[in-house]
Amino acid sequence: MEEMSEKFLIRFRCLNLLLLCLVYHSGNTSKPVSGKKGGNVTLTCEHEANNIVHIDLISESGETDVCQDEECSGRVFKEGNCDVVIKNLIFSDAGKYILRIYYNNQTELERLIRTYQLHIHDEITVKIGKPLKLHVLWANADKVETNSSGEWKEVWKKGHGVWSDRMNDTDGNLTIKAFLASDAGSYRVLDSEGEILITVTITESEKQSTEKLDDTEQHKNWIVPVVVCLVILVVLIVISVIIWRRRHRGYEQGRVQENPEPPQELEEL
Known part of the structure; x- marks a missing residue:
């Protein structure tokens, strides 16, 4: 019994892969869908009937398990009647998908096939x-x-x-x-x-550009105080020289006023 189950499973998977190859090369137009890496994307089945019995999702890597609701632990789950959501997208999710929808049509079991081309985009800075x-x-x-x-x-x-x-x-x-x-x-x-x-x-x-601007700004902030200090220092030096000269001139004038007559020895000569 187990051997029969394994053989059935192998045949089932082979049929799925064969169907995938047939769809890829049959000229059937895939519906483009796009999602951002880390985000979610929805593969819409566009079938409003409530008589859906089962859905299968197949990709190049094989058949994908589809949880029946969002509370499942997997990344792929059914939403609404037969839409399929893939969440937390990664680059390896990109590619072609086939959604097979089985539903009851009065007394017969019918099947719909939808194909998708999933494109994943991302943005990074370096x-x-x-x-x-x-x-x-x-x-x-x-x-x-x-x-x-x-x-x-x-x-x-x-x-x-x-x-x-x-x-x-x-x-x-x-x-x-x-x-x-x-x-x-x-x-x-x-x-x-x-x-x-x-x-x-x-x-x-x-x-990097911000860092360069910050360095330039810091350089400017360093130069301005230094220049101001140099100007103040020069002004102080100039003022000190002027004060010293005035005091020295006053001192010389005071000595001349104190000794207006020439020395007596010079008068005798």
Whole structure:
């Protein structure tokens, strides 16, 4: 009995993957959905009937367990009739999804299929000269592009790696060894079909500029008191010299008035 259950489970999973491949390559248009990393996204089923029996959610990594309400411990849960919410988004969530909806149509069990293309975006700031690690090179990533130069340019390709010696890729990370102002911009990850999986917008940290301004302001604040002290010192020195000269002149005049007659020895001569 257990062997039959295992065989059934294997067949069921194989059918799910086969269905996923058929949907991917059948030309069926996926509904684009987008969410911010760490946030939530809703895959709407657009089916208002209350006679839904079961729903399945399938991605490239396999079938995803869907909790029946938000109180479940998992990140994926059903909302309303058949909408599916994925919360606390991470980059590895990006990609294609198939939502299968089973519902009763009078006496028959019917099935609806909805497909989605989930795009995840994020924004980060980096200090100049610091290494930047982007954890974006997942299994479904085919290439990475950036518009930091004003137009989209490929910086990484599956099977080739990075196109610049300023970057490297290890353990699913695309790393810029030392961030420069020219590296700022958007980086997007695309799958083999050209669908955008992840977009990361990178800006230069304003903290560095603020620190420079603070240093300049502190420099100014240090210079002003020194200049004021020097001016006061010069003024005091000038005043002291003037006072000394006046006193010295008064002293000389006093001596002349005390001895107006020449010495007697000079008179006799």
